[in-house]
Amino acid sequence: MIRKFWQRIRPGHGSVIAIPYLWLLLFFLIPFIIVLKISFAEMQLAMPPFTDLTEYAEERLQFNVNLGNYLYLLTDDLYVSSYFASLKIAFISTVLCLLIGYPMAYAIARSSPAVRTGLLMLIVLPSWTSFLIRVYAWIGILKNNGLINNALMAMGIIDEPLHILHTNFAVYIGIVYAYLPFMILPLYANLVKLDYSLLEAASDLGARPWKTFLTVTLPLTKAGIIAGSMLVFIPAVGEFVIPELLGGPETLMIGKVLWQEFFNNRDWPVASAVAIVMLLLLVVPMVLFHHYQNKELE
Amino acid sequence: MSARRSGLLFTYLAFGYAFLYVPIFILMVFSFNESRLVTVWAGFSTKWYGELFRDQQMLDAAWMSLRIAFLTATAATALGTLAGLIMARFGRFRGHHLFAGMITAPLVMPEVITGLSLLLLFVSMEQMLGWPQGRGMTTIWIAHTTFSTAFVAIVIASRLRELDISVEEAAMDLGARPAKVFFVITLPIIAPALLSGWLLAFTLSLDDLVIASFVSGPGSTTLPMVVFSSVRLGVSPKINALATIIIVLVSISILVAGLLLARMDRKKRAPRSTENGDA
Amino acid sequence: MNAIPDAGKPATKANYVQIRNVTKVFDDVYAVDDVSLDISQGEIFALLGSSGCGKSTLLRMLAGFEAPTSGSIFIDGVDMSSIPPYRRPVNMMFQSYALFPHMTVEQNVAFGLKQEGVPRRLIADRVQQLLKLVRMQPYARRKPDSLSGGQRQRVALARSLVKQPKLLLLDEPMAALDKKLREQMQLELVDIIESVGVTCVMVTHDQHEAMTMANRIGVMDEGRILQIGTPTEIYEMPNCRFTAGFVGSVNLFEGRVVEDEPGYVVIQSEDLPQKLYIDHGITGTMDMQVWVAVRPEKILVRRQRPESEYNWLQGKVRDIAYFGSHSIYHVALPGGRVVMAHVSNQQRDCEDCPTWEDEVFLSWEGNSGVVLTR
Numbered sequence: 046m047i048r049k050f051w052q053r054i055r056p057g058h059g060s061v062i063a064i065p066y067l068w069l070l071l072f073f074l075i076p077f078i079i080v081l082k083i084s085f086a087e088m089q090l091a092m093p094p095f096t097d098l099t100e101y102a103e104e105r106l107q108f109n110v111n112l113g114n115y116l117y118l119l120t121d122d123l124y125v126s127s128y129f130a131s132l133k134i135a136f137i138s139t140v141l142c143l144l145i146g147y148p149m150a151y152a153i154a155r156s157s158p159a160v161r162t163g164l165l166m167l168i169v170l171p172s173w174t175s176f177l178i179r180v181y182a183w184i185g186i187l188k189n190n191g192l193i194n195n196a197l198m199a200m201g202i203i204d205e206p207l208h209i210l211h212t213n214f215a216v217y218i219g220i221v222y223a224y225l226p227f228m229i230l231p232l233y234a235n236l237v238k239l240d241y242s243l244l245e246a247a248s249d250l251g252a253r254p255w256k257t258f259l260t261v262t263l264p265l266t267k268a269g270i271i272a273g274s275m276l277v278f279i280p281a282v283g284e285f286v287i288p289e290l291l292g293g294p295e296t297l298m299i300g301k302v303l304w305q306e307f308f309n310n311r312d313w314p315v316a317s318a319v320a321i322v323m324l325l326l327l328v329v330p331m332v333l334f335h336h337y338q339n340k341e342l343e
Numbered sequence: 344m345s346a347r348r349s350g351l352l353f354t355y356l357a358f359g360y361a362f363l364y365v366p367i368f369i370l371m372v373f374s375f376n377e378s379r380l381v382t383v384w385a386g387f388s389t390k391w392y393g394e395l396f397r398d399q400q401m402l403d404a405a406w407m408s409l410r411i412a413f414l415t416a417t418a419a420t421a422l423g424t425l426a427g428l429i430m431a432r433f434g435r436f437r438g439h440h441l442f443a444g445m446i447t448a449p450l451v452m453p454e455v456i457t458g459l460s461l462l463l464l465f466v467s468m469e470q471m472l473g474w475p476q477g478r479g480m481t482t483i484w485i486a487h488t489t490f491s492t493a494f495v496a497i498v499i500a501s502r503l504r505e506l507d508i509s510v511e512e513a514a515m516d517l518g519a520r521p522a523k524v525f526f527v528i529t530l531p532i533i534a535p536a537l538l539s540g541w542l543l544a545f546t547l548s549l550d551d552l553v554i555a556s557f558v559s560g561p562g563s564t565t566l567p568m569v570v571f572s573s574v575r576l577g578v579s580p581k582i583n584a585l586a587t588i589i590i591v592l593v594s595i596s597i598l599v600a601g602l603l604l605a606r607m608d609r610k611k612r613a614p615r616s617t618e619n620g621d622a
Numbered sequence: 623m624n625a626i627p628d629a630g631k632p633a634t635k636a637n638y639v640q641i642r643n644v645t646k647v648f649d650d651v652y653a654v655d656d657v658s659l660d661i662s663q664g665e666i667f668a669l670l671g672s673s674g675c676g677k678s679t680l681l682r683m684l685a686g687f688e689a690p691t692s693g694s695i696f697i698d699g700v701d702m703s704s705i706p707p708y709r710r711p712v713n714m715m716f717q718s719y720a721l722f723p724h725m726t727v728e729q730n731v732a733f734g735l736k737q738e739g740v741p742r743r744l745i746a747d748r749v750q751q752l753l754k755l756v757r758m759q760p761y762a763r764r765k766p767d768s769l770s771g772g773q774r775q776r777v778a779l780a781r782s783l784v785k786q787p788k789l790l791l792l793d794e795p796m797a798a799l800d801k802k803l804r805e806q807m808q809l810e811l812v813d814i815i816e817s818v819g820v821t822c823v824m825v826t827h828d829q830h831e832a833m834t835m836a837n838r839i840g841v842m843d844e845g846r847i848l849q850i851g852t853p854t855e856i857y858e859m860p861n862c863r864f865t866a867g868f869v870g871s872v873n874l875f876e877g878r879v880v881e882d883e884p885g886y887v888v889i890q891s892e893d894l895p896q897k898l899y900i901d902h903g904i905t906g907t908m909d910m911q912v913w914v915a916v917r918p919e920k921i922l923v924r925r926q927r928p929e930s931e932y933n934w935l936q937g938k939v940r941d942i943a944y945f946g947s948h949s950i951y952h953v954a955l956p957g958g959r960v961v962m963a964h965v966s967n968q969q970r971d972c973e974d975c976p977t978w979e980d981e982v983f984l985s986w987e988g989n990s991g992v993v994l995t996r
């Protein structure tokens with residue numbers, strides 16, 4: 046109710062909203078419209094390297110909408126399988142993060158308040174150091190002559206090095222490692238608010254621990270599960286650094302494809318089309334995230 | 344909770360932390376390795392640190408990144424505080440759905456999409472308006488500010504939502520105009536959140552590779568870009584040395600800031616528990 | 623002190639604050655529904671009601687945090703509709719006290735004067751004066767979080783009095799205190815407010831608080847004011863079933879008017895064998911449906927059958943709730959309904975006092991009951 050009031054009488058209310066609003070419109074929303082526009086253009090060898098959508102010829106304004114880029118994405122097997130592979134890798138990584146992160150978040154939320162802050166800080170700390178460097182750390186561990194292979198060979202378990210780096214397996218490790226904190230934080234925020242007496246009430250009423258977890262804890266932390274999962278899944282679909290550094294030739298991820306299309310082939314219209322299709326695939330997860338994120342804040 | 348089960352849980356927790364920290368420790372240990380091979384120990388040496396500090400390209404890039412991060416953090420804190428205030432206090436205005444969407448979407452938007460879209464915006468703007476001329480520090484700064492603003496806004500909005508709104512009403516009741524209420528009452532109370540927002544934006548900017556790669560130009564190479572091109576060619580103890588420095592610096596500042604914030608928070612929140620909410 | 627021009631004719635003492643047909647609608651819900659009310663200068667007026675009855679909304683409209691959907695508010699003859707909260711001669715003590723956590727006690731109290739550009743010397747004097755009034759001088763340089771609940775309340779009071787407002791608002795002033803402290807602070811608060819002489823409107827859901835502190839009480843339900851009166855009037859002469867039940871406990875008997883004279887009425891209830899006699903006239907008609915309210919402490923519990931033709935009942939003691947100073951007897955009538963009666967415990971052990979399962983007679987005087995028509 047006070048909000049309405051502020052809105053009504055606050056002098057310069059409009060300009061307070063206008064500054065961040067216009068910034069975000071100009072630098073976040075409008076760029077997507079431009080991407081959409083260029084995805085309908087054709088590549089040309091010039092700067093900028095794409096054709097204009099509108100043309101003034103024969104005294105008429107002409108629109109040159111070109112669906113070729115999208116047809117190209119559909120017909121070339123590389124793109125379709127990249128989309129599927131990205132969704133699959135992101136999905137499996139999200140599930141792994143959830144399986145590892147949930148018990149951790151639970152344990153932190155159940156620890157004494159004095160320890161809790163420290164434990165939480167230890168979860169956050171790695172994500173404040175460099176993402177790139179944390180991915181790089183795994184190269185030395187997973188390499189053919191890396192730590193794992195050296196250790197296994199020294200112990201005589203294997204004779205020749207396991208090929209781990211530059212496989213999808215390494216990509217899974219990388220994604221789970223890099224995104225785990227983003228799963229744990231919302232889960233923790235949810236679990237710490239959970240009234241412990243509800244669990245006691247459930248077990249008092251005869252529910253076994255596992256049943257209590259399934260019927261009380263899990264449903265009450267649904268918002269955290271969804272927020273955490275989306276925080277992992279959505280960026281993982283478009284991940285570039287991890288497949289580039291840890292993945293191999295067989296790792297087809299759409300973020301990497303887009304990068305190559307743009308930087309190596311310099312085909313901006315196709316890169317734009319790749320981005321638009323990726324966005325369309327991510328609309329539902331993003332709306333889901335937005336919904337639960339807002340719920341969390343209110 | 345039974346002792347056995349809580350024991351199990353904490354063993355699990357210990358493994359979780361090991362997973363998070365062992366790779367980082369290995370990375371740091373091998374920065375002191377004599378050998379160029381970062382995986383075989385050949386004796387203690389600090390020579391890679393020396394080499395790192397003689398690498399002019401690396402130093403230039405680091406300086407560039409620090410400058411951009413500082414400017415980004417400052418701008419994003421200002422914009423993000425306004426955005427957070429709007430989200431927490433302004434309720435439903437025309438277009439508030441779109442606004443809320445533009446705050447949450449950057450939190451999860453794949454970086455390649457953000458990077459590509461901003462680059463295309465800058466190119467189109469240059470074509471139409473003649474600005475920005477080429478790409479460089481300014482375009483990176485704009486890009487970083489845009490996505491960092493969303494993170495700062497979330498931090499500020501959640502702090503404002505737990506702030507007792509009657510404190511602001513009391514100030515207004517005693518004769519302070521809304522703008523004065525914001526600067527004299529609201530801002531000082533949420534100052535710790537402002538600080539965490541600033542630090543968050545700073546590290547986000549310092550850490551970004553993908554978006555900067557899209558919107559940078561010649562002469563505006565950031566540290567992650569240099570690291571990335573080096574890492575692509577293989578492991579190098581120099582990168583380990585750099586990583587160690589970054590990790591140590593970040594850990595120290597996070598620990599200091601964290602302890603400081605926790606103390607401020609405890610002091611502020613402890614007596615609040617005796618106050619009941621509104622009926 | 624506050625730069626409000628005196629528009630219109632000056633208010634009289636009796637209508638210092640005028641609330642005229644004020645209505646507030648939130649998303650189709652009538653939070654406050656056509657309330658009109660006059661508050662006289664220097665009085666303490668309590669809005670009493672359960673949560674969600676609209677009392678807080680009415681208070682917030684007086685402070686200026688909400689604008690009425692329709693109707694108007696005048697304070698000392700000045701229309702408040704276009705005046706924002708920061709320019710109203712009204713100050714509020716908030717339920718949570720809302721002390722500024724980053725300022726000392728002194729700075730909190732000085733805040734209101736600073737907003738008006740009062741010279742620093744004068745501010746310092748005035749702040750000292752107020753801190754002395756609320757006995758908080760020794761804590762002037764403390765921050766709010768190092769104070770106890772009672773101390774914070776006193777600082778909040780000093781802060782809201784420092785500008786000498788024409789109207790002081792108290793929002794559930796005791797809600798943040800524990801029970802013991804509450805009773806002590808109620809009287810202390812009234813002493814301070816009366817010594818300053820400020821007109822005061824308070825909001826509470828606690829009938830004891832309202833009756834202890836206020837000169838007059840307005841009972842609110844569903845956005846409307848049902849009754850306005852002194853604590854005695856509200857308690858002894860409730861004008862409707864809601865007020866009778868909300869303030870104190872009551873026995874209600876439903877019935878019809880069978881004799882309607884200017885000096886008395888007789889009511890026949892289907893549940894009861896005896897008729898009910900009330901020694902005041904009512905504005906009503908023969909055979910109309912009414913309720914007779916009888917407070918438990920007005921009812922006498924005896925073993926003997928009363929002689930009177932009217933106003934007695936026979937029943938069996940179902941339950942006795944012992945409160946030390948008195949006990950409440952729950953007496954079941956043959957029809958099954960239960961009537962409550964106070965029995966004061968004058969003797970330590972009373973041998974012929976009725977006990978569980980005893981047959982007893984309940985009776986009361988003709989001037990004890992009140993006839994309610996709604």
